[in-house]
Amino acid sequence: MCNAFLLHFSPFCFAFQVRFEVVTSEASYCRSLDIVVEHFVKSKQLGALLTTQDRNWLFSRLADVRAISHSFLSKLEERVESDMVHFTVCDIITRHCQRFRMVYVPYLTNQSYQDATYQRLMNENQGFKRIVEKLERSPVCQRLPLRSFLVLPFQRITRIKLLVQNIVKRTTPGTVEAMQAIKALKLLEKLIQESNDSISQMKSIESLVSLSAKVDFECRTLPLISQSRRLVREGPVTELMDFSLKDTERSVYLHLFNDYLLLSLQKEGGKFTVIDHSPVSDLRVENCRVKLHSLQKNLFRLHMSNKSLLLRTDTQSDKLRWISALSRPQPEVDFSAAQGKLCILV
Structure with missing residues (x-):
């Protein structure tokens, strides 16, 4: 042409x-x-x-x-x-x-x-x-x-x-x-x-x-399906508990959405029991700094609506990704052992 x-x-x-x-x-x-x-x-x-x-x-x-x-x-x-x-x-x-x-x-x-x-x-x-x-x-x-x-x-x-x-x-x-x-x-x-x-x-x-279809709620039920909700990050972490208890740690699973966090126990067959949930707006996360000789590494403290959890990841990079996804980190606090408690944070 x-x-x-x-x-x-x-x-x-x-x-x-x-x-x-x-x-x-x-x-x-x-x-x-x-x-x-x-x-x-x-x-x-x-x-x-x-x-x-x-x-x-x-x-x-x-x-x-x-x-x-x-x-x-x-x-x-x-x-x-x-x-x-x-x-x-x-x-x-x-x-x-x-x-x-x-x-x-x-x-x-x-x-x-x-x-x-x-x-x-x-x-x-x-x-x-x-x-x-x-x-x-x-x-x-x-x-x-x-x-x-x-x-x-x-x-x-x-x-x-x-x-x-x-x-x-x-x-x-x-x-x-x-x-x-x-x-x-x-x-x-x-x-x-x-x-x-x-x-x-x-x-x-x-x-x-x-x-x-894979979850049941041990706590108050939260309707999951919403057009505005999207999954940000999910995966297992370890919760560290009071030394006075028989079990000092347990594996928990986090589903972080843009508006809510689900805390679950993973069951067989890819199913989950939700033991707690919290609005993202109520979350606060702190990076735990450990002493060089400490056996506990990759720790961070997660504050939810009604409780505070001490969590551990397998790797440092995984911890930093969770901290970034959950919220803007608060100023670092020192990690130190204390009698009767694994970690004391202000």
């Missing part, structure tokens, strides 16, 4: 090529979406084998993605037809970003369910596997498997962002087109970030649901 005349203006030519690639790559993308929707999503043989839930998880909102992509392509093609040389695309991208958000964020968020559903059906449902492989052998698929079609929306939204980045680089700063490109790029970056945040939130909820 870039003729000999345009070659004398290479910056203009490069910008033109990138804009034209937005159009041609969108056309190719739409053709692929047509294949997956018409050939797989609408397959009666495949549909007869899928439950409503599996169908939703496997194909998510592919039909909606296709509809919006065709609308976007139509606007791009109209713009090219109006001026084959000086057409712009970033203002069209900007106007479509809200519609992109409505379908891409849910589709990208569903990825883990989509992958898990596909693997489960391929492993456990021989009828599903047989029909999918039969459909994949059709010439219309051009030897591409179903999974390659399912990941297209993930690839496309990133590809558009990269193309717009190139337009920004190739466009004269301060021009209307440059400002349109920068605006489009910011909206695309926001959309991708929102998708990433939504994916992270979904994974956090999944982990909370899984943990909730």
Whole structure:
């Protein structure tokens, strides 16, 4: 498309090529979406084998993605037809970003369910596997498997962002087109970030649901599942107790969330008994400095809402990571042995 005349203006030519690639790559993308929707999503043989839930998880909102992509392509093609040389695309991208958000964020968020559903059906449902492989052998698929079609929306939204980045680089700063490109790029970056945040939130909820099935509460019950809760750090530590007791130490397990800390005893089968919990806002941590000849190392004091614990980790680095995760450390205090107590802290 870039003729000999345009070659004398290479910056203009490069910008033109990138804009034209937005159009041609969108056309190719739409053709692929047509294949997956018409050939797989609408397959009666495949549909007869899928439950409503599996169908939703496997194909998510592919039909909606296709509809919006065709609308976007139509606007791009109209713009090219109006001026084959000086057409712009970033203002069209900007106007479509809200519609992109409505379908891409849910589709990208569903990825883990989509992958898990596909693997489960391929492993456990021989009828599903047989029909999918039969459909994949059709010439219309051009030897591409179903999974390659399912990941297209993930690839496309990133590809558009990269193309717009190139337009920004190739466009004269301060021009209307440059400002349109920068605006489009910011909206695309926001959309991708929102998708990433939504994916992270979904994974956090999944982990909370899984943990909730593994814990029982010896203390007051705390509802674990919350959209705003995320796991910061978890792992076993050793609690050092009063020398007057028969057992002077025990292994405890910490689940540190962004808003709460769970203190548990680990049981067989990966299960936990929660013996105490505290809001993160009530936590205070102190680094215990030990004497060189002391047998006890890697100690820190954790103050919770209603108790104080002396904890030990296996390594110095692990201790420092816990101190950092739990709260900002208070000034160091000296560690010293005392009769009847393992550690006395002010």
